[in-house]
Amino acid sequence: xxxxxxxxxxxxxxxxxxxxxxxxxxxxxxxxxxxxxxxxxxxxxxxxxxxxxxxxxxxxxxxxxxxxxxxxxxxxxxxxxxxxxxxxxxxxxxxxxxxxxxxxxxxxxxxxxxxxxxxxxxxxxxxxxxxxxxxxxxxxxxxxxxxxxxxxxxxxxxxxxxxxxxxxxxxxxxxxxxxxxxxxxxxxxxxxxxxxxxxxxxxxxxxxxxxxxxxxxxxxxxxxxxxxxxxxxxxxxxxxxxxxxxxxxxxxxxxxxxxxxxxxxxxxxxxxxxxxxxxxxxxxxxxxxxxxx
Amino acid sequence: xxxxxxxxxxxxxxxxxxxxxxxxxxxxxxxxxxxxxxxxxxxxxxxxxxxxxxxxxxxxxxxxxxxxxxxxxxxxxxxxxxxxxxxxxxxxxxxxxxxxxxxxxxxxxxxxxxxxxxxxxxxxxxxxxxxxxxxxxxxxxxxxxxxxxxxxxxxxxxxxxxxxxxxxxxxxxxxxxxxxxxxxxxxxxxxxxxxxxxxxxxxxxxxxxxxxxxxxxxxxxxxxxxxxxxxxxxxxxxxxxxxxxxxxxxxxxxxxxxxxxxxxxxxxxxxxxxxxxxxxxxxxxxxxxxxxxxxxx
Numbered sequence: 001x002x003x004x005x006x007x008x009x010x011x012x013x014x015x016x017x018x019x020x021x022x023x024x025x026x027x028x029x030x031x032x033x034x035x036x037x038x039x040x041x042x043x044x045x046x047x048x049x050x051x052x053x054x055x056x057x058x059x060x061x062x063x064x065x066x067x068x069x070x071x072x073x074x075x076x077x078x079x080x081x082x083x084x085x086x087x088x089x090x091x092x093x094x095x096x097x098x099x100x101x102x103x104x105x106x107x108x109x110x111x112x113x114x115x116x117x118x119x120x121x122x123x124x125x126x127x128x129x130x131x132x133x134x135x136x137x138x139x140x141x142x143x144x145x146x147x148x149x150x151x152x153x154x155x156x157x158x159x160x161x162x163x164x165x166x167x168x169x170x171x172x173x174x175x176x177x178x179x180x181x182x183x184x185x186x187x188x189x190x191x192x193x194x195x196x197x198x199x200x201x202x203x204x205x206x207x208x209x210x211x212x213x214x215x216x217x218x219x220x221x222x223x224x225x226x227x228x229x230x231x232x233x234x235x236x237x238x239x240x241x242x243x244x245x246x247x248x249x250x251x252x253x254x255x256x257x258x259x260x261x262x263x264x265x266x267x268x269x270x271x272x273x274x275x276x277x278x279x280x281x282x283x284x285x286x287x288x289x290x291x292x293x
Numbered sequence: 294x295x296x297x298x299x300x301x302x303x304x305x306x307x308x309x310x311x312x313x314x315x316x317x318x319x320x321x322x323x324x325x326x327x328x329x330x331x332x333x334x335x336x337x338x339x340x341x342x343x344x345x346x347x348x349x350x351x352x353x354x355x356x357x358x359x360x361x362x363x364x365x366x367x368x369x370x371x372x373x374x375x376x377x378x379x380x381x382x383x384x385x386x387x388x389x390x391x392x393x394x395x396x397x398x399x400x401x402x403x404x405x406x407x408x409x410x411x412x413x414x415x416x417x418x419x420x421x422x423x424x425x426x427x428x429x430x431x432x433x434x435x436x437x438x439x440x441x442x443x444x445x446x447x448x449x450x451x452x453x454x455x456x457x458x459x460x461x462x463x464x465x466x467x468x469x470x471x472x473x474x475x476x477x478x479x480x481x482x483x484x485x486x487x488x489x490x491x492x493x494x495x496x497x498x499x500x501x502x503x504x505x506x507x508x509x510x511x512x513x514x515x516x517x518x519x520x521x522x523x524x525x526x527x528x529x530x531x532x533x534x535x536x537x538x539x540x541x542x543x544x545x546x547x548x549x550x551x552x553x554x555x556x557x558x559x560x561x562x563x564x565x566x567x568x569x570x571x572x573x574x575x576x577x578x579x580x581x582x583x584x585x586x587x588x589x590x
Contacts, residue, residue, distance in 0.1 A: 018393040025390045026408045029468070032423035033415055035433070039426055048429040093308050100305025106298065112309055114578055119316055121517075121574040123525030125543050129550050129563050130319035133326050137340050138318070155315040158308065187296045216416040218528060223551065234418040241418075241425045241532050242451070250426070253419040260414045 037257065040250035047247050057251040066251045071228060072236065076255060079215050079232040082146070086153040086214040091206045093154070094161025095199065099191070101162060102169045120159040127156060128223035135224065145226035152220035157213045161206040168202035201274050208267035212260055327351050327560035338557045351561040365545070365562075372541040375455070376523045379462035380516060383470050386463070387515070391474035392504075395481075409475065412468040421461060421532045425451065428533070453536030461533040462523055469522075470515040477511020478504070510580065517577045524570055542566055 035050075043052030054060065059067040066072045101113050119127060135148045142148050172195075180194040181187065218234035225231055231239075233256045240249050325340035328347035332339055341347055358365035394405045412420065427434050428450035435447040450457050481504060489499040527543030542562070549559025 018389050022390045022393045036423035036426055047426050048432040097305045097308025100301045104301035116312055121577050123521050125525030130323050134319040134322040151315050187300055212414055218418050237418040237422050241422045253422055264414050
């Protein structure tokens with residue numbers, strides 16, 4: 001009885017009901033994904049029952065597996081190509097824009113800042129429709145297909161890079177650049193030698209974010225796709241989820257999942273090492289969850 | 294030496310040009326298409342760039358569809374209902390979970406946070422595919438329910454059921470709600486809670502008068518973050534139901550823009566949708582700007 005009373009009186013005691021709810025939430029959140037990955041390793045043709053283990057739907061099966069079905073393999077490469085190109089453009093562009101918008105205090109700075117952040121709150125459907133109509137009615141120098149999709153991915157992920165850089169810059173402060181310039185560095189040298197090394201964690205995080213956004217993107221990719229040859233993995237999932245005859249679709253989705261998780265794990269490890277070397281304390285995962293990098 | 298005045302504007306110029314070319318102009322293009330005339334022969338839309346010559350014909354078509362019982366009226370009401378129910382369910386599930394992890398995570402916190410963040414890195418479409426697998430006639434959901442004797446025969450979950458679509462929306466968007474909730478709850482200073490308890494407030498009173506008000510920004514931010522994409526969703530109903538009976542605004546826009554020749558009406562629908570969402574978008578922008586100003590100060 002006294003144990004019960006102590007448990008009730010302790011304000012930091014664990015509420016059992018909430019613990020149960022949290023565990024149930026985690027299971028509900030993760031289990032369907034694990035099962036979808038599980039079905040991709042099926043030996044049989046079922047997409048709703050576990051049937052033995054094989055890599056049949058990844059590469060063994062002629063014609064129907066991810067690697068041997070030209071349309072599925074094509075989608076895998078299109079997704080990876082877009083993600084790579086989007087990273088190469090969006091990260092440098094976004095870093096420069098993020099630094100500029102944080103430091104720039106002139107007329108028009110406020111307008112520039114909110115316009116840059118608007119894509120963040122614009123539903124993807126609106127952005128997809130906007131770019132689709134612009135490409136066919138106004139920008140005749142861009143064709144629907146890979147280039148248009150790339151433009152869309154960069155536009156959509158740019159604001160995320162700006163936010164990440166901004167957060168990091170606000171925690172660094174201006175002192176390092178000012179010190180560098182007092183010691184005779186030109187503005188460009190101060191940026192390159194003093195600020196850029198301090199921004200490296202934000203750069204890594206940006207690469208990871210742009211990769212994840214681009215490879216997961218569906219709406220923009222679909223609106224700006226021109227033909228079967230520019231379909232990405234999510235478009236294939238959308239088109240075939242209900243009718244696919246074999247677990248090859250699950251294998252394709254799982255391959256994308258493995259690629260993303262690998263990229264995230266890599267970026268996270270780098271982030272952790274840089275945090276350690278700077279002697280920062282606290283949970284890296286906690287910072288990660290709060291988008292503080 | 295300090296940075297010259299023009300330095301930062303020049304540094305940001307490439308990015309700003311990009312945003313102007315591929316965001317500002319395209320959004321204006323939607324308006325120009327919606328307000329343009331159709332080509333008399335092919336019925337293709339011709340954009341009208343000059344606001345003085347705008348034609349509101351497409352909007353008249355859209356608004357005439359808003360009469361009670363008309364097509365758009367039903368779809369808009371349905372969309373609002375789905376989004377409202379999905380948001381309420383997400384909050385009811387998400388708040389306790391975020392609260393537990395922030396307050397009582399203890400040594401499991403890192404693991405639980407990985408669980409919270411994981412869905413971010415898994416494609417939305419793949420997460421829907423996972424449910425398509427599970428909800429098949431011979432899928433594990435039907436088998437589990439039959440084993441538990443809840444139902445006698447397999448149920449066709451993927452056959453135009455609003456409940457399935459709402460489940461999909463909750464499952465799809467809840468991670469984006471939980472993270473801001475967690476961040477807001479994790480920031481609350483524990484000494485405030487101790488002070489409330491010391492001053493005689495009970496558990497429930499402390500929660501109602503300290504924790505809940507302090508987590509309000511997280512609740513609002515998270516709700517806006519998931520409400521905006523839900524209004525533009527067409528793939529969740531398509532994948533989990535595929536029936537016109539569960540069509541949302543997004544499905545109508547998708548059909549008008551990509552499938553049909555009525556791009557003007559589609560563009561007008563997008564403008565109407567944007568006007569509805571503008572309140573949420575502005576709220577979010579203003580509150581994040583204010584938060585970052587506070588950080589700078």
